[in-house]
């Protein structure tokens with residue numbers, strides 16, 4: 001079968017012929033329809049993630065959409081985090097209990113583009129962030145997480161959604177995703193905004209500026225460090241308004257929580273109420289696609305199709 005193969009950490013994968021996965025107890029072989037290239041895939045393949053350095057060669061791809069016995073499924077893998085191969089191949093070996101069966105009318109490529117980015121947005125808003133109807137949410141960045149968060153905040157009953165992104169393209173995406181107010185990441189742009197919940201995949205200076213908008217008791221959920229690994233926040237900002245700063249990772253979800261979140265995302269995607277910008281690229285072109293995704297030189301999430 002054809003697969004993307006990482007042979008050297010820090011270098012993009014190349015398309016290669018691989019033997020099909022051998023069937024294991026409690027596992028199934030999924031016929032892959034679509035696999036996104038996500039920041040987690042890119043990070044793990046550098047060998048510098050907090051999961052450690054994966055053994056090479058390996059097939060990357062921490063999630064995908066495929067079929068099992070003719071039925072559509074979403075599936076996760078631990079490629080790049082622990083030993084084993086991932087979704088960027090014609091077939092993938094998946095633990096039976098991790099499969100999530102999807103409604104028949106879910107578009108596979110669109111669902112692959114959403115995947116765990118949308119799960120993170122949904123769970124960070126509703127579970128960790130405890131979003132209540134009518135509240136104001138401020139969303140930083142407008143990649144896959146940001147676009148999902150804008151739409152999911154609305155679906156969860158947010159009263160107002162403010163989106164902040166550094167690029168003109170990001171701000172256009174935020175407006176299309178339905179944000180009520182769209183601003184840049186300049187600190188002056190946050191002045192006058194009052195928010196209850198900050199959904200933060202960026203950290204760094206943008207998050208420090210956005211935290212100033214939080215009302216007393218406001219919640220700040222960090223789920224990534226796309227802008228910076230550190231953040232210049234002052235103690236007085238946190239304690240003067242009793243702010244709650246929490247971290248979020250999809251890896252803390254139980255399989256049941258993750259499956260429920262995937263189902264929520266899938267049902268919204270099936271009725272056209274949730275989507276993120278994406279590009280479709282053939283698996284054979286993975287090397288260039290991987291480079292472009294790492295450089296941010298794409299029209300959104302790249303989804304590989306075999």
Ligand SMILES: NC(=O)c1ccc[n+]([C@@H]2O[C@H](COP(=O)([O-])OP(=O)(O)OC[C@H]3O[C@@H](n4cnc5c(N)ncnc54)[C@H](OP(=O)(O)O)[C@@H]3O)[C@@H](O)[C@H]2O)c1
Nearest residue numbers: 039120142143144145167170201223224225227248249250
């Ligand atoms: N905790 C979790 O479970 C979880 C799950 C999924 C993702 N994440 C993390 O969340 C972050 C976003 O993921 P994603 O899927 O949305 O990624 P993505 O689709 O690649 O989007 C990244 C976004 O970050 C913005 N960005 C990148 N560098 C920036 C900088 N220096 N300053 C300001 N904005 C910057 C980009 O803005 P422009 O488009 O304007 O360039 C882009 O919109 C990543 O760090 C990812 O690892 C965490």
